Amino acid sequence: MTRKKLVVIGAGMASGRALEHLFDADPDGWDVTLFNAEPRGNYNRIMLSPVLSGEKSYEEIVTHDDAWYADHGVTCRFGEKVTEIDRTARTVTGENGTVDYDKLLIATGSNPFMIPLPGHDLDGVIAYRDLDDTNRMIDAAAAGPGARAVVIGGGLLGLEAAAGLRLRGMEVTVVHLMGHLMERQLDEAAGYLLRKDLESRGIDVRVSASSKEILGQDGQVRALVLEDGTELPCDLLVMAVGIRPNTALAAEAGLAVGRGIHVDDQMITSDANILAVGECIEHDGAVFGLVAPLYDQAKVVAATLIGDEAAFRPKELSTKLKVTGCDLFSAGDFADGEGREDIVYRDPARGVYKRLVIEDDRLIGAVMYGNTADSNWFFGLVQSGEDISEMRETLIFGPAYQGGPDADPLSAVAALPLDAEICGCNGICKGTITDAIAGGATDLGAIRAQTKASTSCGTCTGLVEQVLQVTLGDDFQMPAAQPICGCCDLTHEDVRRLIKGRELKSQEAVWQELGWKTRNGCHVCRPAVNFYLLADWPLEYRDDPQSRFVNERKHANIQKDGTFSVVPRMWGGITNAAELRAIADAADKYDVPTVKVTGGQRIDLLGVKGEDLPFIWDDLNKAGLVSGHAYSKGLRTVKTCVGTDHCRFGTQDSTGLGIKLEQILWGSWTPHKVKLAVSGCPRNCAEATCKDVGIVCVDSGYQIGVGGAAGMDVKETERLVDVATEAEAIEWTTAFIQLYRENAKYLDRPYKWLAKVGLDWVKETLASADERARLVAAFELSQSIYRKDPWAEHAKQAERYQSLADLTLEAAE
Amino acid sequence: MSWIDICALDDIPLRGARKLKTAQGCIAVFRTAENEVFATSNTCPHKGGPLADGIVHGQSVTCPLHNWVFDLETGQARGEDAAIATYPLRVEEGRVWIDASGVVDRTAA
Ligand code: SRM
Ligand SMILES: Cc1cc2nc3c(=O)[nH]c(=O)nc-3n(C[C@H](O)[C@H](O)[C@H](O)COP(=O)(O)OP(=O)(O)OC[C@H]3O[C@@H](n4cnc5c(N)ncnc54)[C@H](O)[C@@H]3O)c2cc1C
Ligand code: SF4
Numbered sequence: 001m002t003r004k005k006l007v008v009i010g011a012g013m014a015s016g017r018a019l020e021h022l023f024d025a026d027p028d029g030w031d032v033t034l035f036n037a038e039p040r041g042n043y044n045r046i047m048l049s050p051v052l053s054g055e056k057s058y059e060e061i062v063t064h065d066d067a068w069y070a071d072h073g074v075t076c077r078f079g080e081k082v083t084e085i086d087r088t089a090r091t092v093t094g095e096n097g098t099v100d101y102d103k104l105l106i107a108t109g110s111n112p113f114m115i116p117l118p119g120h121d122l123d124g125v126i127a128y129r130d131l132d133d134t135n136r137m138i139d140a141a142a143a144g145p146g147a148r149a150v151v152i153g154g155g156l157l158g159l160e161a162a163a164g165l166r167l168r169g170m171e172v173t174v175v176h177l178m179g180h181l182m183e184r185q186l187d188e189a190a191g192y193l194l195r196k197d198l199e200s201r202g203i204d205v206r207v208s209a210s211s212k213e214i215l216g217q218d219g220q221v222r223a224l225v226l227e228d229g230t231e232l233p234c235d236l237l238v239m240a241v242g243i244r245p246n247t248a249l250a251a252e253a254g255l256a257v258g259r260g261i262h263v264d265d266q267m268i269t270s271d272a273n274i275l276a277v278g279e280c281i282e283h284d285g286a287v288f289g290l291v292a293p294l295y296d297q298a299k300v301v302a303a304t305l306i307g308d309e310a311a312f313r314p315k316e317l318s319t320k321l322k323v324t325g326c327d328l329f330s331a332g333d334f335a336d337g338e339g340r341e342d343i344v345y346r347d348p349a350r351g352v353y354k355r356l357v358i359e360d361d362r363l364i365g366a367v368m369y370g371n372t373a374d375s376n377w378f379f380g381l382v383q384s385g386e387d388i389s390e391m392r393e394t395l396i397f398g399p400a401y402q403g404g405p406d407a408d409p410l411s412a413v414a415a416l417p418l419d420a421e422i423c424g425c426n427g428i429c430k431g432t433i434t435d436a437i438a439g440g441a442t443d444l445g446a447i448r449a450q451t452k453a454s455t456s457c458g459t460c461t462g463l464v465e466q467v468l469q470v471t472l473g474d475d476f477q478m479p480a481a482q483p484i485c486g487c488c489d490l491t492h493e494d495v496r497r498l499i500k501g502r503e504l505k506s507q508e509a510v511w512q513e514l515g516w517k518t519r520n521g522c523h524v525c526r527p528a529v530n531f532y533l534l535a536d537w538p539l540e541y542r543d544d545p546q547s548r549f550v551n552e553r554k555h556a557n558i559q560k561d562g563t564f565s566v567v568p569r570m571w572g573g574i575t576n577a578a579e580l581r582a583i584a585d586a587a588d589k590y591d592v593p594t595v596k597v598t599g600g601q602r603i604d605l606l607g608v609k610g611e612d613l614p615f616i617w618d619d620l621n622k623a624g625l626v627s628g629h630a631y632s633k634g635l636r637t638v639k640t641c642v643g644t645d646h647c648r649f650g651t652q653d654s655t656g657l658g659i660k661l662e663q664i665l666w667g668s669w670t671p672h673k674v675k676l677a678v679s680g681c682p683r684n685c686a687e688a689t690c691k692d693v694g695i696v697c698v699d700s701g702y703q704i705g706v707g708g709a710a711g712m713d714v715k716e717t718e719r720l721v722d723v724a725t726e727a728e729a730i731e732w733t734t735a736f737i738q739l740y741r742e743n744a745k746y747l748d749r750p751y752k753w754l755a756k757v758g759l760d761w762v763k764e765t766l767a768s769a770d771e772r773a774r775l776v777a778a779f780e781l782s783q784s785i786y787r788k789d790p791w792a793e794h795a796k797q798a799e800r801y802q803s804l805a806d807l808t809l810e811a812a813e
Numbered sequence: 814m815s816w817i818d819i820c821a822l823d824d825i826p827l828r829g830a831r832k833l834k835t836a837q838g839c840i841a842v843f844r845t846a847e848n849e850v851f852a853t854s855n856t857c858p859h860k861g862g863p864l865a866d867g868i869v870h871g872q873s874v875t876c877p878l879h880n881w882v883f884d885l886e887t888g889q890a891r892g893e894d895a896a897i898a899t900y901p902l903r904v905e906e907g908r909v910w911i912d913a914s915g916v917v918d919r920t921a922a
């Protein structure tokens with residue numbers, strides 16, 4: 001069997017790999033002649049940087065030694081440059097003679113680009129491409145302490161050169177044209193961290209700096225001059241500004257050449273007997289500068305040569321910088337773009353930055369700095385393009401936290417070190433928050449007040465809540481956090497904004513337009529969305545009882561035994577003999593086991609059977625009693641004291657104002673329950689200073705406080721405003737409640753909402769008389785629907801409260 | 814099987830439920846947004862919550878007392894080692910029928 005003749009031009013990384021594959025597949029089929037301009041065989045070019053820095057020797061990076069070439073019968077013509085290809089004669093001519101080929105493989109790599117600045121041909125101006133360049137750098141550094149180097153180019157090669165030279169003791173300046181280092185691989189944030197890192201090693205970094213001229217002395221480089229006139233003295237100038245595919249030989253031979261030598265998917269050039277591989281080629285418009293794709297190409301070359309089917313397909317690439325101690329990684333596409341979303345994690349204390357770019361639920365890019373431990377896993381996700389929506393919450397924390405579809409974001413938060421930053425805006429670390437928790441802050445509002453965490457842009461709210469949750473365990477009631485629930489990816493705030501902005505007026509519209517993942521929500525999101533819709537579109541949208549918790553659907557509080565409680569309204573806590581008699585009669589008639597005076601100044605009939613509700617309501621209605629909404633996220637009670645009517649200290653008619661307020665506000669739905677009180681003087685017998693809105697009457701008028709609470713949190717109200725007249729007190733109170741209805745997240749009491757938006761914002765908003773008038777009008781519009789007694793309406797549909805049928809007496813056949 | 818006519822489909826609110834008294838205890842009869850009907854025990858295995866008073870979403874109901882969520886088709890509680898009994902129903906010409914064999918009092922015959 002005669003061996004076919006293969007001639008290879010260039011003994012670089014691409015051809016080396018191609019030969020390995022070829023000999024593996026077909027050990028005896030080929031006579032190979034290998035030309036190389038460099039006076040040596042194949043070595044691992046990318047490891048020149050460790051050689052430069054002294055971490056490796058040249059011997060350690062040789063990939064194919066003399067013995068290997070001998071074993072495979074390769075005729076080595078190293079140090080001999082090929083000068084001509086004759087395609088008709090099928091010969092290749094080198095400096096020392098001609099050989100003929102059956103197949104030719106061109107693997108000439110690329111040439112470093114030298115900016116044609118004045119002085120670029122001075123001695124000491126070099127590129128960074130091969131072992132000779134590396135040795136010249138090592139020699140320059142050996143000149144002794146104080147030797148100076150300037151590196152033009154803040155990309156991968158330039159920085160590896162700079163770091164290596166610095167390690168060898170040179171004074172190094174990097175001059176980079178763009179605004180941040182490695183701009184093709186890194187975003188600004190990572191570029192910034194990299195720069196800080198290099199500067200901390202004593203490397204002088206100049207960005208947005210363009211070079212003007214190289215100065216010399218006796219034919220030897222002396223300094224680089226920048227456009228702004230700065231002169232940077234140097235003994236060595238390394239240009240690392242880019243590469244150009246080495247196509248001269250192929251072009252002269254008449255092969256199709258663009259930026260690189262054109263090849264098809266089989267790595268065949270425009271001549272069927274000539275293949276090309278590596279940095280010298282252009283495939284489908286792309287040229288290459290990293291080894292990963294070259295290795296893929298090398299496989300295809302071997303297959304094509306032996307007649308197997310194979311096709312080169314470009315893949316996503318990733319970059320790492322081989323500077324010991326600078327951990328960076330980038331892969332894929334990380335430019336901003338429409339429809340792209342970022343997940344960003346920063347820990348300034350440790351110099352860690354991670355950014356994931358997501359498009360259509362897929363990871364399309366990743367940049368990381370400082371901690372690249374999980375880079376391979378992220379790179380895998382970029383390459384596979386798999387759907388990451390299930391692990392989105394915990395994605396940034398890496399594979400360790402991906403337990404499966406239900407992976408718990410909390411364990412990731414629990415694992416964060418104390419110096420991990422939680423709130424970027426205010427620079428608050430996890431430790432600061434856990435300290436505040438240890439000091440008694442047990443909810444978001446308290447954390448915000450004490451640490452300022454999540455008070456600026458608010459995007460870390462979820463993280464802060466998770467820190468609370470992992471620290472407090474069961475003691476912490478996770479507020480319906482972000483997103484609302486598993487049905488969607490949006491926060492309450494986003495949903496509210498979109499309902500208004502996109503004029504979504506039905507639940508179906510919300511589910512469809514906002515990408516709900518479930519058929520029709522769940523018990524968490526449905527009540528919230530129902531409220532948002534009725535608050536924003538009072539006339540167009542009608543309350544949906546089926547999206548309400550049983551208490552609000554049935555207008556009674558469910559008890560632990562499945563019975564209900566009935567609390568009729570007592571306006572301002574005032575009642576009379578007729579009402580009390582009706583209540584007593586009802587208690588008798590419906591066998592009510594417990595009658596109790598509530599903390600809200602009225603009477604509770606507890607233990608009423610569900611079937612009886614419409615009838616007891618009907619009876620109470622007849623005596624003029626209506627629902628007290630003791631069950632609703634809406635107005636509950638307005639507590640009052642006796643005020644000027646009877647009390648010797650009373651300054652204003654607190655009872656009268658309380659009754660008026662209750663009559664205006666009753667029946668309205670709000671994000672959470674709302675309780676008011678009006679006290680006739682600062683002795684405050686109505687406990688007004690711990691209510692959502694509490695009014696304290698004084699001689700000069702009314703002090704309106706807001707944001708009080710006396711439930712799971714105890715909070716004193718803060719002063720909203722002091723007004724002189726009762727009418728103003730009513731106007732401000734109504735406007736405040738409407739503002740709360742329009743803006744707060746479902747299940748945030750006013751004090752929680754205030755902690756988010758700030759009392760100052762509320763004060764500013766309400767200071768405008770026009771805005772107050774608008775709010776009062778909007779509230780009145782809504783009340784035109786809701787200010788009526790639900791008991792009266794439900795009493796008319798008594799059958800709804802009965803069983804469908806009673807089959808207890810039905811007998812089996 | 815012998816079927817008993819229990820109500821008109823419209824007697825059950827969409828995404829809602831009603832109770833049905835039987836000799837075996839109360840049964841909850843659900844109607845989903847897509848007009849599917851399901852019947853299950855009305856009693857939550859946790860602490861006896863009345864499931865007919867829960868929020869109906871998808872093919873599930875959330876117990877009104879402590880938010881256990883049950884699959885209406887299988888009766889299985891989500892994330893809990895518990896299930897509720899389910900009963901066959903069928904809808905014909907707008908009426909809902911239940912299979913009597915599971916629900917009537919056998920001792921009465
Ligand atoms: C009946 C009553 C206790 C009593 O016998 O006095 C009561 C009973 C309930 N309260 Fe209350 N609260 C009652 C006054 C209060 C008060 C005092 C007040 O209003 O002056 C407070 C503290 C003040 C406050 O709200 O800031 C109070 C703070 C709470 C809380 C904690 C709210 C918070 O934001 O921290 C809850 C839980 C909740 O709403 O999520 C709650 C929830 C409940 C529920 C609805 C629990 C539930 O979900 O089933 C209780 C219903 C019992 C029932 O079946 O009827 N109840 N509850 C009081 C009814 C007042 C009324 O006439 O409407
Ligand atoms: C310092 C440095 C660090 C790098 N680090 C990385 C890295 O971390 N990761 C990464 O993926 N890539 C890195 N690269 C890039 C990588 O080394 C190249 O992509 C790869 O070496 C290209 O392989 P190639 O075979 O196409 O060309 P080369 O390896 O350049 O081989 C081409 C060979 O052809 C010879 N030649 C050219 N013309 C002729 C001719 N007419 N006759 C005979 N011989 C000729 C040349 O002398 C050369 O030896 C780095 C490169 C450098 C220089
Ligand atoms: S404090 Fe309120 S919620 Fe707690 S048991 Fe008493 S009535 Fe119920």
Ligand code: FES
Nearest residue numbers: 857860862876879
């Ligand atoms: S009783 Fe149903 S969840 Fe507790």
